Amino acid sequence: MTLFTLHNVSYTYLEGTPFATEALHRLSLSIESGQTTALVGPTKAGKSTLLDLLAGLIQPGEGTFLFEGSPVTDIERLRAKVGIVFQSPEAQIFEETVGKDVSFGPLQKNISVAESRRLVQESLEAVGLPYEDFRTRYTYALSGGQKRRVAIAGVLAMQPDVLLFDEPTAGLDPRGRRELLELIATLKHRMTIIYASSSLADVAELADTIHILDQGQCLFSGSPRDILARAEEIAALDIALPEAAQIALDMRSVFPDLRTDVANLAELEDVLLSASIPDRMETQP
Amino acid sequence: MLEVKDVTFHYSREERNASPVLQQINLKIEPGETVAILGQNGSGKSTLAKLLASILRPSSGSILVDGLSTTAHGEALWTIRQHVGIVFQNPDDQLVANTVIDDIAFGPENLGLPRPEIEERVQEALALLQLEAYAHMPIQDLSIGQKQRVAIAGVLAMRPRYLLLDEPTTMISGQTARHLLETVHRLARERSLAVVHITHFMHEVAHFQRAIVMHQGRILFDETPAQLFTRIEELEAVGLDVPLICRLGQRLRERGLTWLPHTLLSSAQLKAAFQQHLAE
Numbered sequence: 048m049t050l051f052t053l054h055n056v057s058y059t060y061l062e063g064t065p066f067a068t069e070a071l072h073r074l075s076l077s078i079e080s081g082q083t084t085a086l087v088g089p090t091k092a093g094k095s096t097l098l099d100l101l102a103g104l105i106q107p108g109e110g111t112f113l114f115e116g117s118p119v120t121d122i123e124r125l126r127a128k129v130g131i132v133f134q135s136p137e138a139q140i141f142e143e144t145v146g147k148d149v150s151f152g153p154l155q156k157n158i159s160v161a162e163s164r165r166l167v168q169e170s171l172e173a174v175g176l177p178y179e180d181f182r183t184r185y186t187y188a189l190s191g192g193q194k195r196r197v198a199i200a201g202v203l204a205m206q207p208d209v210l211l212f213d214e215p216t217a218g219l220d221p222r223g224r225r226e227l228l229e230l231i232a233t234l235k236h237r238m239t240i241i242y243a244s245s246s247l248a249d250v251a252e253l254a255d256t257i258h259i260l261d262q263g264q265c266l267f268s269g270s271p272r273d274i275l276a277r278a279e280e281i282a283a284l285d286i287a288l289p290e291a292a293q294i295a296l297d298m299r300s301v302f303p304d305l306r307t308d309v310a311n312l313a314e315l316e317d318v319l320l321s322a323s324i325p326d327r328m329e330t331q332p
Numbered sequence: 333m334l335e336v337k338d339v340t341f342h343y344s345r346e347e348r349n350a351s352p353v354l355q356q357i358n359l360k361i362e363p364g365e366t367v368a369i370l371g372q373n374g375s376g377k378s379t380l381a382k383l384l385a386s387i388l389r390p391s392s393g394s395i396l397v398d399g400l401s402t403t404a405h406g407e408a409l410w411t412i413r414q415h416v417g418i419v420f421q422n423p424d425d426q427l428v429a430n431t432v433i434d435d436i437a438f439g440p441e442n443l444g445l446p447r448p449e450i451e452e453r454v455q456e457a458l459a460l461l462q463l464e465a466y467a468h469m470p471i472q473d474l475s476i477g478q479k480q481r482v483a484i485a486g487v488l489a490m491r492p493r494y495l496l497l498d499e500p501t502t503m504i505s506g507q508t509a510r511h512l513l514e515t516v517h518r519l520a521r522e523r524s525l526a527v528v529h530i531t532h533f534m535h536e537v538a539h540f541q542r543a544i545v546m547h548q549g550r551i552l553f554d555e556t557p558a559q560l561f562t563r564i565e566e567l568e569a570v571g572l573d574v575p576l577i578c579r580l581g582q583r584l585r586e587r588g589l590t591w592l593p594h595t596l597l598s599s600a601q602l603k604a605a606f607q608q609h610l611a612e
Contacts, residue, residue, distance in 0.1 A: 068473075090475045090477060090504070091475050190373060190374055191374075218502045219532075220371075220372040220373045220532045220571055221532060222571035223571075282507070290535065294599050294602070297600075297603065298599065298602065298606070300603060301606045301610070312579060312580060312583065315580060316580065316584060319580075320584070320587060320588075323589065323609075324588075
């Protein structure tokens with residue numbers, strides 16, 4: 048089912064003032080439910096604005112915006128189904144302890160304390176933080192990676208069907224990044240994920256569909272492999288490539304027809320070996 | 333020279349019993365040297381940068397900047413802060429003025445320099461970071477990569493001898509990050525500016541003369557990137573990755589391309605190796 052449909056959507060910040068800036072310009076794309084969709088583009092491509100729109104935080108200035116096939120008349124219904132993890136989500140933590148922070152959302156929903164406790168426990172465990180160990184911990188004393196998990200748990204506790212992430216791995220070290228991507232890969236089996244990033248490195252393995260954005264427009268869309276095949280255009284847009292695809296692209300000055308749609312090291316080895324030993328051309332990935 | 337002698341650091345007295353953020357750090361950085369500092373979150377990298385910039389003071393041990401101790405007061409401390417410039421992860425944390433040119437002029441103005449000298453320094457910093465076209469733009473209209481360049485230009489206008497970069501590429505995209513690092517390497521060469529670059533990104537390290545790995549507040553390795561990148565398992569054990577290019581070289585040699593060099597640090601080296609082999 049199509050979850051979101053955007054047709055010629057424009058959005059301008061500070062419209063009608065000298066500071067007006069157009070963030071989305073006649074943007075058209077659709078996002079399927081149950082899938083993991085990546086929105087990839089350089090800074091100022093409109094990714095964060097698009098996420099705010101999908102989360103029901105802003106409304107389109109112009110164009111058609113459909114949620115589950117119909118125009119949004121009840122913004123609360125959309126907000127109840129869509130959760131958002133902002134960029135640097137540790138900044139959205141405000142309570143003293145982990146338990147209090149994660150239960151803040153559920154307790155606003157008029158549910159019993161027991162039910163809220165159950166949601167908090169489930170959500171913390173879903174992000175890999177054992178409930179008994181973490182519920183009384185002070186939020187300020189957590190590591191950067193743990194804070195991010197707590198913020199994600201706080202959003203999960205609201206039981207959204209759709210989870211939006213805005214550059215969730217920025218600033219994490221390689222291990223923290225890998226662990227967070229593994230967490231998102233487990234969440235994708237139970238909900239719709241929409242992931243904004245300025246790099247293809249995080250999403251080439253995670254996403255089902257990738258939309259390439261630039262200057263408020265969607266330039267092209269496709270599967271990770273379709274997108275990696277266009278590595279040259281991607282690099283020209285100042286979008287970082289996964290390391291394997293970047294090396295393949297660099298090696299085109301030696302082998303002009305080298306394939307760039309390599310998902311991992313093994314595939315990169317294969318394309319380089321077949322290029323360097325011409326009689327092994329048939330062993331393509 | 334920047335000299336770190338037996339430095340230990342705790343953030344607060346209450347933490348005295350817990351393990352310190354930095355333990356027994358010894359380090360010397362020469363003018364013009366380019367050093368990358370790597371380590372997981374919480375390994376003490378940023379704390380070390382703040383100590384070098386005399387924003388923090390060591391709990392024990394000492395740090396000397398061209399012979400002046402960072403625990404100095406008055407005139408000596410001003411001298412140190414002029415000579416050691418620091419660029420933070422988020423440029424919004426250090427941009428203070430409304431326009432690019434005003435922000436870059438802020439430091440030199442506060443040194444009380446004569447007007448022509450301020451103008452000369454600002455023009456030079458604009459040119460070094462290729463910001464001439466943006467000189468009169470409001471800071472708020474810039475992208476993060478542009479802001480990061482303004483932050484560096486503002487620091488360079490102080491004419492520092494040592495430039496500390498605390499994860500400056502975290503918030504900017506691939507190409508922009510590459511240009512930024514090319515610029516600082518050029519400055520290191522052309523004006524013997526020492527550059528200390530803190531990063532999680534292994535692929536940024538190849539062009540530095542020295543790579544230091546920190547782990548749990550201590551220096552684990554301090555060697556050339558080529559030496560460091562042979563330690564695939566040891567780096568994984570402390571949560572760091574070696575660049576894919578290093579593994580690729582190793583794998584291709586195992587799969588029959590025995591003519592490849594033992595250490596590959598960049599695609600450029602891989603290209604050169606292939607070109608040479610094809611020519612033979």
